[in-house]
Amino acid sequence: MDTSAFSVPFSVPSISPQELASRMGRADMPLLLDVRREGKFLESRRLLAGAQRCKPEDINAFAESQPRCEVVVYCVYGHNVSSDAVAVLRAAGWNARLLAGGIEGGEDGVDAPEDIARWRAACLPTIAKRSDLGVTGEHASRWITRDRPKIDRIACPWLLRRFIDPRAEFFYVPDAQVFDEATRLGAVAYDIPAAPISHEGERCSFDELLAAFDLRDAALYRLARVVRGADTNRLDLAPESAGLLAMSLGLSQLHTDDHAMLNAALPLYDALYAWCRSAAASVWQGTPLETHNWPPEAKAAA
Structure with a gap:
């Protein structure tokens, strides 16, 4: 040929x-x-x-x-x-x-x-097109959930912005208004009962979002476990869950505006994902995971 x-x-x-x-x-x-x-x-x-x-x-x-x-x-x-x-x-x-x-x-x-x-x-990594969720790559998607976000309602927007639709728009409203506003705004409700994306059994909305778009990434699976542990108060699922919970609650106390909270938390999830990538690569390659080790005797010697 x-x-x-x-x-x-x-x-x-x-x-x-x-x-x-x-x-x-x-x-x-x-x-x-x-x-x-x-x-x-x-x-x-x-x-x-x-x-x-x-x-x-x-x-x-x-x-x-x-x-x-x-x-x-x-x-x-x-x-x-x-x-x-x-x-x-x-x-x-x-x-x-x-x-x-x-x-x-x-x-x-x-x-x-x-x-x-x-x-x-x-x-x-690729994603499945989901016209029912407004994600085909052709237009910006819209998403809506309850106000005063803590973990899942921040983790999901991070996942959407970084892997699914960087142009996605997010709305936070009082619980009772979510579905009415979803209809008015043409937005997809998430992390609220009866929403297209929400908790299923032990899985949280972050897990369901990964599944909905068939997004396959070992680091994201590891991050999902951390998010699930923090969001469902199962801190035994991952050692990092307790830290994510503490940081999320602290950020919520610092920010009364929900979008300000989202913007402040995005770098936290960027850092967590970077760590998860390193951890996944360490398992795949059989190499030690980077740790912080500065014992008192080393400090005294320095």
Whole structure:
């Protein structure tokens, strides 16, 4: 097969799946832009975690109308659709790169087998599209819950912002108003009985959100256990649960405005997730987990 039509120009900047994976879930993660052609986008049930949709034919308007930032563009296989979009964005002043291999990690029979193997080894996190929950990548989603958030009602927005929909909007209202306001605002209710996302048995809303979007990530599973222990007062589930509970209650005392509380707590969950990633990698690689060890005798010697 003649693969020249599928090749990406050498001059088009790219990012490897491994490098992108190391930045996903972080506050400084680049914007992910899904530019798959309409047919391919509609037939696919998944997005890269946190991706925003832009049709290829709309990339010029997007480039001129949105604030410039760092962006990673992906199509199905990382060929001409994404390279053309990157060229448009860079010409408009964006720091744009394409994802090598695209969402599929390269095309069998077209890309070099060694490249495909390397790209697919990264296992980039993806999410299931959920039009019933307002998450398809095409528009910002809206979420609503009870006011005075402590743990689950902060952990869920963190998960949404970092892995599901960075553009998500959140509303906090008194208990009795949640469902009426959900209807009025076109928002999804969560962490309240009878809501689409809420506690199920021993699982808390954070667990249910992971399941709803089929978000598979060992570090997130570990974080979910910490959140569950703190949110359900089962502090035996994880040693870190007691610390999360204490920090959450303290932040609640410092902030009377619910959105201020959310903004103040996001870095706490960023740090917890970073630690969970290290812990998961330690288990996978069989290496010691970093600890803090500064015994009195070492301090005296210093």
